[in-house]
Amino acid sequence: MKKNSNTLRFRGRLLLKLFCFYANQKPARTKYCRLFKLLNHTNGAGSHGSYLLCILDDMEGYEPENTKEAFKVKNFFEKADIVVLAESAHGTHDETILEIIKACEGELDGIFEEVRANYQPSVNTYIETGKVDERLERFFIGARAEGQDIRGMLRVFDRARELGIPVICIDSSGVRTPEYNHNNGCYFLRGESRDEDMAQNIRNYYSQHPGKYLVIAGAAHVEKRKHFKTGLDTLESYLVEMYPDNTHSVLMVSQRGKKYAEEAIKRNSFDDVVV
Numbered sequence: 381m382k383k384n385s386n387t388l389r390f391r392g393r394l395l396l397k398l399f400c401f402y403a404n405q406k407p408a409r410t411k412y413c414r415l416f417k418l419l420n421h422t423n424g425a426g427s428h429g430s431y432l433l434c435i436l437d438d439m440e441g442y443e444p445e446n447t448k449e450a451f452k453v454k455n456f457f458e459k460a461d462i463v464v465l466a467e468s469a470h471g472t473h474d475e476t477i478l479e480i481i482k483a484c485e486g487e488l489d490g491i492f493e494e495v496r497a498n499y500q501p502s503v504n505t506y507i508e509t510g511k512v513d514e515r516l517e518r519f520f521i522g523a524r525a526e527g528q529d530i531r532g533m534l535r536v537f538d539r540a541r542e543l544g545i546p547v548i549c550i551d552s553s554g555v556r557t558p559e560y561n562h563n564n565g566c567y568f569l570r571g572e573s574r575d576e577d578m579a580q581n582i583r584n585y586y587s588q589h590p591g592k593y594l595v596i597a598g599a600a601h602v603e604k605r606k607h608f609k610t611g612l613d614t615l616e617s618y619l620v621e622m623y624p625d626n627t628h629s630v631l632m633v634s635q636r637g638k639k640y641a642e643e644a645i646k647r648n649s650f651d652d653v654v655v
Contacts, residue, residue, distance in 0.1 A: 449654040450479035453630055456652070457487060457592050460628040462582070464595040464616060466602035466650060468637025470523075474532035476632055476654065477596065481539050488545055489591030491536065492582055494598060495519075495549040497560065503549055506534065507541045536596070550581040550595075573610065575601055579618030595619075599640065602629050603649040630654055 456463050465480070467473050481488065495503065502516035512520075512534070523530045540547050552574045553560035553567040560567035560577075569577045582595065600607055601615040619627045631650040633641040645653060 447479055447483070449476065450483035452652075453480045453654060454483040454487070456628045456630065457484065460623075460626050461591065462586070462593050462595060462619065462623060462627040464597065464602050464619065464627060464629045466597060466599035466629060466631045467634075468599050468632060468641045468644075469634050470528045470598060471530040471532060472634035472636050473632045474535055477536055478539060480594070481536070481543070484592070484594070485543060487592050488543065488594065489589065490546045490548060490585075490593050491540055492548050492550045492578075492585070492593055492595040492597075493533070493536075494551050494578065494596060494601065495533075496551045496566070497549050497553045497577075497581070498555045498557070500549040503537065503547055507537050507547060510538075510541075548581070548585055550578040552577040573612045575607060575610075575613060575615040576618060578615045579622065582619070583622055599631055599637070599644060599650075602631070603644060603647070604629070605647070605649060628652070 453463060453465075465473070465477060481491075493503075496519075499516060499519055502513050502519075505511065505513055506516060520531045537547055552569070556563065556567050560569060562568040562570060562572065564572045566574070568574070569580055578597065578601065582593075586593065595615075597615060600609070603614055604616055604620070605614065606612060606617075607614050616627075616629050629650045629652070631641060631644060631653045633653060633655045641653070644650065
């Protein structure tokens, strides 16, 4: 009987993990402990079906934290057209971003991504066909070599395709073009500031296509201060100057970027924070 009870408890835990996986949320410790209590009180009695029922009873009314945070971000669009999502660490916020996009469905007109402008044709190709071309593949490989697994942004592109909204690459170019011809490590529209280029690209697109937009960028570009590496104005500084009452910045905190986030919060560098 004990062996059978342990087997059922294992299956119960497995079912909980599967449920939470599809809910895009790991179980909170308190919720996990409550389930253990519930299973232990059954003393191993009952069928597999009753264990599934126990899980669903315990999870009833449970709303994943990132879903709550997503609707919190959605409300920011009531007072601003441009909501900037600041990644405390690139590639660690995919689930949160997807939940935010889902919450904003029907209201969102596009997504600005901190991706170099020369990748725009590749991003367009992926959104149109679902195929990653060689240039985009090299982009992911290069980022991985630098310790950043950003391939998850393809899921954001997939969601944009489903919603029929554009993804606009706003960063400076990695190759010379008629527009990007000021060279200093990469090619700029003018000067030597990626932040200025990103702000300019947002302004150019937004002026022609007004609406509600998410901006996804590294947190260092979204802080309300000088960029800690370049000493130049950040993207957010430019946006606040251009749209003083029409932009809102949100720091997304992940485990990997927790230390940076704690320091940034102390500096009061962002309008809001989501976990």
